[in-house]
Amino acid sequence: MDPFQMIHIDKAATEHMYIQIYKSIADLIRQGQIKSNVKLPPIRSLAEQLGVNNVTIVKAYDELEKEGYVHKKIGSGTYVKPMDHHGGAREPFEDVGRGLEQMDRGQIHIHSDMISFSSATPTPDLFPVEDFKNLLIEILDRDAGSVFGYQESQGYYPLRESLVSYLQQYGICTSVNHVQIITGAQQGIDVISKAFVEYGDAVIVEYPTYTGAIATFKSRGAKIIEIPILPDGMDMDKLEEKIQEYKPKLIYTMPNFQNPTGYSYNSQKKKQLLELAYKYNVLIVEDDYLSDLNFNGYDAATLKSMDMQDVTIYIKSFSKVFMPGLRLGFLVIPSKLHPQILAAKHASDISTSGLNQRAFDLYLRKGIWKHHIQFMQRIYEERFEIMVRCLNEYIIPLGVCCSMPQGGLNFWLCLPEGFSSNELYRKCEENNLLILPGSIFSSNQKESPCFRLSIAAVYPDQIKLGIKKLSEILERMIGKKESSNIHPYFPIL
Ligand SMILES: Cc1ncc(COP(=O)(O)O)c(C=O)c1O
Structure with a gap:
C-alpha cells in the first residue's frame, strides 16, 4: 500500500491541519512505513489527495524539514533523511x-x-502448565460465565488484594486502589505514555535500554534523551544537567538488573534519582522485570519502596519468571495519577483477561507461586x-x-x-x-x-x-x- 494513503487528518479538530499532516508523515517515517531517501509526493498532488490548500502542505513539509525528517533538493523535491540522533530519526535497519x-x-x-x-x-519447558491447568478448571467451575465477561478496567479486585500482600516482600506498602492490572509490562509502558507523554515531550531513558520502551516512546512522538548507564547506575550529574535542559515528563529506569546491561544502581544512586525527581517534579517509571532473580545478596530495593513523595510509577512484569504468554502484569500508581492511567488503560483494551487474572490470583493465594x-x-x-x-x-x-x-x-x-x-x-x-x-x-x-x-x-x-x-x-x-x-x-x- 502507498504509505502516503495512510495520512489521516481530522478537519473538525482544533489542531492545525498542517501539524496533523506533519505528525502523520513523521509517524510513518519513524515506523519505517516511509523509508529513507523516499521522495515525498509533490505538493499539489498531496494537497488534492487530502483536500487541503497547497500552503498547508508547504507548511507541513517545512515542519518536517525543521525537525530533521526530510531535506529539500532544489529543483527536485523533498526527500526523507536517514534519521539523526535527537529527532529519533535513524538509519534504516536494513543498513545495520x-x-x-x-x-x-x-x-x-x-x-x-x-x-x-x-x-x-x-x-x-519451564512453564508450570499442570498447576495452571488445574487452576483454570477450578476457576471455570467456580465462576462460570463471569470469567468471560468484561472485567473491571482497574483489574480483578481479589487479584489486586493478593498483589498488595505480595508487594510487602518488596517493601512496597500500597492499597488495592493504587494497583492497576495490565496486560503485560509492555502495555504498562504504553498506557503510561498515553496518559502522560504528548508529542514532542522529552523522556529520559538509560542508554542502552529496553527496545520495547524506546518503540513506545517513539510512537508517542517523544524526544528520547539517553543517559549512559554505568555499572552502578546513571551518572547523576549528567542526569541533572539533562533534566534542567529538557524538562522531561518522565524518567524510565530499571534500577535492578537493567535490560540489556544487567547493571544495578547502588543505594546511593537510587536515593539521588528520587531526590532529583522530587526537586524537578519529574515522574519516575520504574520497570521491575527481574528483581526476583537476585543471586549475590545485592540490595535489590525498588525505588517504589524508597519513594517517600509518591513520584514513582512501578511496573511489574512476571514474563521473565513465569509465562510471558499469560500477558499479565501490574502497576502501582501514585494516587493523584490514577484517573489518567485508568482512562488510558480503558482506551487500550478495556480490561485484562478475566480468566488469566482469576487463575493468577489463585496461584498466588494457594502459595504455588512461591x-x-x-x-x-x-x-x-x-x-x-x-x-x-x-x-x-x-x-x-x-x-x-x-x-x-x-x-x-x-x-x-x-x-x-x-x-x-x-x-x-x-x-x-x-x-x-x-x-x-x-x-x-x-x-x-x-x-x-x-x-x-x-x-x-x-x-x-x-x-x-x-x-x-x-x-x-x-x-x-x-x-x-x-x-x-x-x-x-x-x-x-
Ligand atoms: C525491561 C522490560 N520491560 C518490559 C518488558 C515487557 O514485558 P511483558 O512481557 O510483561 O510485557 C520486557 C520484555 O522483554 C522487558 O525486558
Missing part, C-alpha cells in the same frame, strides 16, 4: 544488519541447531554461575570487557575499541550462534561495540558450548591479546 529489523519487534527466527543467547524469555519462583531461581542461578565461569575463562582474557551483574538474566559485554557488535552478530549467526548487538538498544540504532548475552533460553551445556564457540569467533575477529593487555574484571559490589 541482516535480521536485526525483526529483533526490533522482538521476533527472531531461530533454527533448531542454533544456540540462542539472544532471547531473555524462559523456554516453555514454589515456582524458587524453582526458577534455582534453574537460573545454575546457568548464571556457569555463565560467569565461562566468560571469565574464555571471553574476558580476549580483551572483552564485562561488569558482571549481581543477578538477572543478562550479561553486557564490550569489544575492544574499533570493533562493532553488528559485525560480531553476523559472524555469530553464520556459526549458528545468536547474540544481540548493542545497536538494538538505542533510539537511533547507532553502532555499538557492546552486545547482550542472555541465559534465559540456554541450557547449561549450551552455555558451555556457546561461549566456547563465541570465544573462537572472537579470537578470529580481534586476535588473541597478550596477557599484559588483558582487561581485568572488576565485580561491582
Whole structure:
C-alpha cells in the first residue's frame, strides 16, 4: 500500500491541519512505513489527495524539514533523511544488519541447531502448565460465565488484594486502589505514555535500554534523551544537567538488573534519582522485570519502596519468571495519577483477561507461586554461575570487557575499541550462534561495540558450548591479546 494513503487528518479538530499532516508523515517515517531517501509526493498532488490548500502542505513539509525528517533538493523535491540522533530519526535497519529489523519487534527466527543467547524469555519447558491447568478448571467451575465477561478496567479486585500482600516482600506498602492490572509490562509502558507523554515531550531513558520502551516512546512522538548507564547506575550529574535542559515528563529506569546491561544502581544512586525527581517534579517509571532473580545478596530495593513523595510509577512484569504468554502484569500508581492511567488503560483494551487474572490470583493465594519462583531461581542461578565461569575463562582474557551483574538474566559485554557488535552478530549467526548487538538498544540504532548475552533460553551445556564457540569467533575477529593487555574484571559490589 502507498504509505502516503495512510495520512489521516481530522478537519473538525482544533489542531492545525498542517501539524496533523506533519505528525502523520513523521509517524510513518519513524515506523519505517516511509523509508529513507523516499521522495515525498509533490505538493499539489498531496494537497488534492487530502483536500487541503497547497500552503498547508508547504507548511507541513517545512515542519518536517525543521525537525530533521526530510531535506529539500532544489529543483527536485523533498526527500526523507536517514534519521539523526535527537529527532529519533535513524538509519534504516536494513543498513545495520541482516535480521536485526525483526529483533526490533522482538521476533527472531531461530533454527533448531542454533544456540540462542539472544532471547531473555524462559523456554516453555519451564512453564508450570499442570498447576495452571488445574487452576483454570477450578476457576471455570467456580465462576462460570463471569470469567468471560468484561472485567473491571482497574483489574480483578481479589487479584489486586493478593498483589498488595505480595508487594510487602518488596517493601512496597500500597492499597488495592493504587494497583492497576495490565496486560503485560509492555502495555504498562504504553498506557503510561498515553496518559502522560504528548508529542514532542522529552523522556529520559538509560542508554542502552529496553527496545520495547524506546518503540513506545517513539510512537508517542517523544524526544528520547539517553543517559549512559554505568555499572552502578546513571551518572547523576549528567542526569541533572539533562533534566534542567529538557524538562522531561518522565524518567524510565530499571534500577535492578537493567535490560540489556544487567547493571544495578547502588543505594546511593537510587536515593539521588528520587531526590532529583522530587526537586524537578519529574515522574519516575520504574520497570521491575527481574528483581526476583537476585543471586549475590545485592540490595535489590525498588525505588517504589524508597519513594517517600509518591513520584514513582512501578511496573511489574512476571514474563521473565513465569509465562510471558499469560500477558499479565501490574502497576502501582501514585494516587493523584490514577484517573489518567485508568482512562488510558480503558482506551487500550478495556480490561485484562478475566480468566488469566482469576487463575493468577489463585496461584498466588494457594502459595504455588512461591514454589515456582524458587524453582526458577534455582534453574537460573545454575546457568548464571556457569555463565560467569565461562566468560571469565574464555571471553574476558580476549580483551572483552564485562561488569558482571549481581543477578538477572543478562550479561553486557564490550569489544575492544574499533570493533562493532553488528559485525560480531553476523559472524555469530553464520556459526549458528545468536547474540544481540548493542545497536538494538538505542533510539537511533547507532553502532555499538557492546552486545547482550542472555541465559534465559540456554541450557547449561549450551552455555558451555556457546561461549566456547563465541570465544573462537572472537579470537578470529580481534586476535588473541597478550596477557599484559588483558582487561581485568572488576565485580561491582
Ligand atoms: C525491561 C522490560 N520491560 C518490559 C518488558 C515487557 O514485558 P511483558 O512481557 O510483561 O510485557 C520486557 C520484555 O522483554 C522487558 O525486558
